[in-house]
Amino acid sequence: MFNKDSLEFGLAPSSIRELFEYGKLRKKQIGEDNVFDFSIGNPIINPPKEFNDKLKELLDKDNIHSYTSAIGDEIARNSVVESIKNKYGVSLDKDLVFLICGSASGLSISIKSLSESDDDEFIVFSPYFPDYKVFVRNAGSKMIEVNTDEYMMPDLVDLDKKINEHTKAIIINSPNNPSGVVYDEKMIQSISQLLMNKEKKYNHPIYIISDEPYRELIYDNIKYPFLTKYYNNVIITYSLSKVLSLPGERIGYLIVSPNAEYKYELFNAFKGSARMLGYINAPSLFQHSLSFALNMSVNIDEYNENRNILYNSLKEIGYDCIYPSGAFYMLIKSPIADYDKFYDLAIKHEILIVPTKTFGKAGYFRIAYCVKKEQIINSIPQFKKLFKESKEC
Amino acid sequence: MFNKDSLEFGLAPSSIRELFEYGKLRKKQIGEDNVFDFSIGNPIINPPKEFNDKLKELLDKDNIHSYTSAIGDEIARNSVVESIKNKYGVSLDKDLVFLICGSASGLSISIKSLSESDDDEFIVFSPYFPDYKVFVRNAGSKMIEVNTDEYMMPDLVDLDKKINEHTKAIIINSPNNPSGVVYDEKMIQSISQLLMNKEKKYNHPIYIISDEPYRELIYDNIKYPFLTKYYNNVIITYSLSKVLSLPGERIGYLIVSPNAEYKYELFNAFKGSARMLGYINAPSLFQHSLSFALNMSVNIDEYNENRNILYNSLKEIGYDCIYPSGAFYMLIKSPIADYDKFYDLAIKHEILIVPTKTFGKAGYFRIAYCVKKEQIINSIPQFKKLFKESKEC
Numbered sequence: 001m002f003n004k005d006s007l008e009f010g011l012a013p014s015s016i017r018e019l020f021e022y023g024k025l026r027k028k029q030i031g032e033d034n035v036f037d038f039s040i041g042n043p044i045i046n047p048p049k050e051f052n053d054k055l056k057e058l059l060d061k062d063n064i065h066s067y068t069s070a071i072g073d074e075i076a077r078n079s080v081v082e083s084i085k086n087k088y089g090v091s092l093d094k095d096l097v098f099l100i101c102g103s104a105s106g107l108s109i110s111i112k113s114l115s116e117s118d119d120d121e122f123i124v125f126s127p128y129f130p131d132y133k134v135f136v137r138n139a140g141s142k143m144i145e146v147n148t149d150e151y152m153m154p155d156l157v158d159l160d161k162k163i164n165e166h167t168k169a170i171i172i173n174s175p176n177n178p179s180g181v182v183y184d185e186k187m188i189q190s191i192s193q194l195l196m197n198k199e200k201k202y203n204h205p206i207y208i209i210s211d212e213p214y215r216e217l218i219y220d221n222i223k224y225p226f227l228t229k230y231y232n233n234v235i236i237t238y239s240l241s242k243v244l245s246l247p248g249e250r251i252g253y254l255i256v257s258p259n260a261e262y263k264y265e266l267f268n269a270f271k272g273s274a275r276m277l278g279y280i281n282a283p284s285l286f287q288h289s290l291s292f293a294l295n296m297s298v299n300i301d302e303y304n305e306n307r308n309i310l311y312n313s314l315k316e317i318g319y320d321c322i323y324p325s326g327a328f329y330m331l332i333k334s335p336i337a338d339y340d341k342f343y344d345l346a347i348k349h350e351i352l353i354v355p356t357k358t359f360g361k362a363g364y365f366r367i368a369y370c371v372k373k374e375q376i377i378n379s380i381p382q383f384k385k386l387f388k389e390s391k392e393c
Numbered sequence: 394m395f396n397k398d399s400l401e402f403g404l405a406p407s408s409i410r411e412l413f414e415y416g417k418l419r420k421k422q423i424g425e426d427n428v429f430d431f432s433i434g435n436p437i438i439n440p441p442k443e444f445n446d447k448l449k450e451l452l453d454k455d456n457i458h459s460y461t462s463a464i465g466d467e468i469a470r471n472s473v474v475e476s477i478k479n480k481y482g483v484s485l486d487k488d489l490v491f492l493i494c495g496s497a498s499g500l501s502i503s504i505k506s507l508s509e510s511d512d513d514e515f516i517v518f519s520p521y522f523p524d525y526k527v528f529v530r531n532a533g534s535k536m537i538e539v540n541t542d543e544y545m546m547p548d549l550v551d552l553d554k555k556i557n558e559h560t561k562a563i564i565i566n567s568p569n570n571p572s573g574v575v576y577d578e579k580m581i582q583s584i585s586q587l588l589m590n591k592e593k594k595y596n597h598p599i600y601i602i603s604d605e606p607y608r609e610l611i612y613d614n615i616k617y618p619f620l621t622k623y624y625n626n627v628i629i630t631y632s633l634s635k636v637l638s639l640p641g642e643r644i645g646y647l648i649v650s651p652n653a654e655y656k657y658e659l660f661n662a663f664k665g666s667a668r669m670l671g672y673i674n675a676p677s678l679f680q681h682s683l684s685f686a687l688n689m690s691v692n693i694d695e696y697n698e699n700r701n702i703l704y705n706s707l708k709e710i711g712y713d714c715i716y717p718s719g720a721f722y723m724l725i726k727s728p729i730a731d732y733d734k735f736y737d738l739a740i741k742h743e744i745l746i747v748p749t750k751t752f753g754k755a756g757y758f759r760i761a762y763c764v765k766k767e768q769i770i771n772s773i774p775q776f777k778k779l780f781k782e783s784k785e786c
Binding site: 020055062065069104108109115116247266271275281 | 395398399402413436455456460505507509524597639643658670673
């Protein structure tokens with residue numbers, strides 16, 4: 001009766017969203033403070049007051065809610081170019097900047113644009129953000145999973161094996177959701193070199209789609225290796241959801257590197273894809289906010305503090321944790337082989353953490369620590385009980 | 394190299410958008426007042442000041458920019474149900490209300506959800522909004538055009554002929570873009586009766602997708618026949634773009650009638666389609682505004698005044714005009730057989746009006762009169778010169 005894929009993805013909603021909905025219900029039942037909801041990357045830190053104050057000023061202007069060009073207001077696109085120049089010393093082309101409704105739309109648009117036939121392949125590293133699969137399915141292409149090692153870093157030998165003449169792009173997500181790991185400069189150089197060799201071998205571009213909404217959420221003074229410095233065929237999708245705690249507002253940008261092959265043709269395909277998917281323009285009030293929003297950020301010291309408390313406490317309890325250098329996610333390994341059982345026990349202890357099975361690498365759980373510090377502190381005794389009880393099973 | 398459809402729709406952007414971009418450029422060249430830009434439905438009337446004031450109050454609240462449920466915040470969905478109850482006396486189900494990024498996304502989501510195979514057909518009445526074709530293509534289905542009569546009303550004989558076992562839905566758009574005509578109760582009853590007979594004949598539901606962003610922009614005291622009163626298998630897609638002059642903000646809703654067959658399954662398909670297309674949730678600040686926004690409207694007396702001046706003046710000059718009872722569009726017929734030539738002449742006279750060729754019915758031009766009254770008044774001598782000159786060709 002209805003679209004098969006739509007029903008599949010509608011009836012089996014993302015495990016994150018499902019847990020998020022359960023959490024909302026459970027809090028109503030037993031009280032907000034008794035549920036340790038680490039399910040979703042919904043940042044608890046409010047945007048800086050200055051941001052909302054400046055939004056209010058915008059609201060006094062004429063035509064602030066009007067249509068913009070489909071690719072976005074020109075002044076706003078210039079602000080993007082300027083901010084990247086200031087932060088990373090990289091020159092972009094405003095006519096290759098597309099303002100979008102958050103990074104998800106950027107992924108859906110770029111994957112569709114690159115998909116010519118159902119032989120086309122998109123490579124992801126497991127564990128990967130589950131909606132990558134959904135966007136690739138929408139485009140009618142195939143998603144190919146490449147392993148990561150015990151530190152959740154790409155397995156380059158496996159990457160080398162999986163690339164073939166059908167590979168259209170690889171999707172990189174650093175800082176990573178769900179693992180929180182950051183690919184350092186050396187890793188980016190290695191991936192780039194490997195891809196350049198493959199491009200020569202197969203004689204066509206292999207794009208990197210860099211999904212980087214967590215780009216500015218990096219700890220331990222690690223420097224972010226901006227992709228266009230290392231590789232030419234780069235597409236960047238970015239959002240202000242995390243850096244400025246605006247996840248509900250759906251504002252971000254999609255960039256084609258000025259060094260990419262067929263760059264203007266690709267950008268035109270973006271325009272057509274956006275139109276087909278039903279996007280008219282990115283929300284206009286937030287487009288106009290970019291002139292100041294791109295220079296703002298939430299105070300990430302709060303996330304850093306959460307991270308340190310969580311990592312150290314869970315290690316001490318005995319959990320096997322992946323050390324997170326960015327974003328606000330941390331993976332812990334199930335202390336027992338039966339990870340479904342561990343999940344049920346966690347729910348029993350009112351701890352809502354996301355199993356990574358749907359991320360393509362079972363046996364781990366994602367903790368989104370973009371929550372109040374008190375929640376972290378209060379959850380530790382529960383995590384301890386959970387660990388003990390799971391070991392007794 | 395890239396997706397064929399995306400390139401097609403990206404390289405040949407909508408005639409409306411193209412003209413809109415030309416207009417922006419032209420105004421820079423010769424001054425705002427010297428270009429009579431009737432290209433796009435970008436309402437010139439600002440939203441009521443009270444609306445922006447209340448948005449400012451929202452900005453002082455916590456978590457106003459956070460993720461909501463994918464289908465939208467529950468309080469906001471309740472506001473939709475309440476507003477429809479108050480305005481039309483119709484009871485809806487909040488769990489069949491999906492908050493969306495404007496009506497375009499609602500169309501893209503619902504068409505995709507109803508598309509099972511490439512045999513599926515969606516019926517539109519010509520002239521139709523050109524992006525219908527784009528959304529149907531995205532879903533992999535076929536668009537079937539049904540004629541309208543000289544008053545731009547559906548040709549029911551042709552509709553009867555074009556429905557077959559592959560018909561999944563017909564798309565209704567009243568008040569209509571581009572013609573401004575409104576389907577009265579009798580027309581809706583006739584269409585409903587015809588469809589019910591066809592449903593019996595083919596033994597499956599044929600949905601009406603009612604695209605109604607102009608529902609509250611109706612003149613001459615015509616009463617809007619709310620679709621669910623006449624037919625069961627109804628999907629409504631609505632937006633606040635026009636009624637409240639918020640076209641850039643992308644906020645609206647998609648409804649499945651509580652009387653529709655397979656309603657929950659269809660709604661689940663909506664969830665899956667929205668996810669596949671890259672929508673996360675409708676912009677959250679504007680979701681939260683619905684509790685007050687749904688009770689507000691721009692002052693449509695201004696549009697009515699524009700309409701009357703324009704219609705009467707152009708009739709007097711000699712143009713053949715379709716009488717518009719709603720929206721803020723009016724069609725004029727090309728005074729000469731060579732409508733491409735007429736278009737060129739209009740551009741020469743700095744009059745930007747959209748040819749209806751891409752709307753599936755050539756020979757007419759759409760005038761979007763959601764502009765300043767002065768622009769209408771100042772354009773009349775130009776329209777007069779244009780008429781005269783075209784007749785002299």
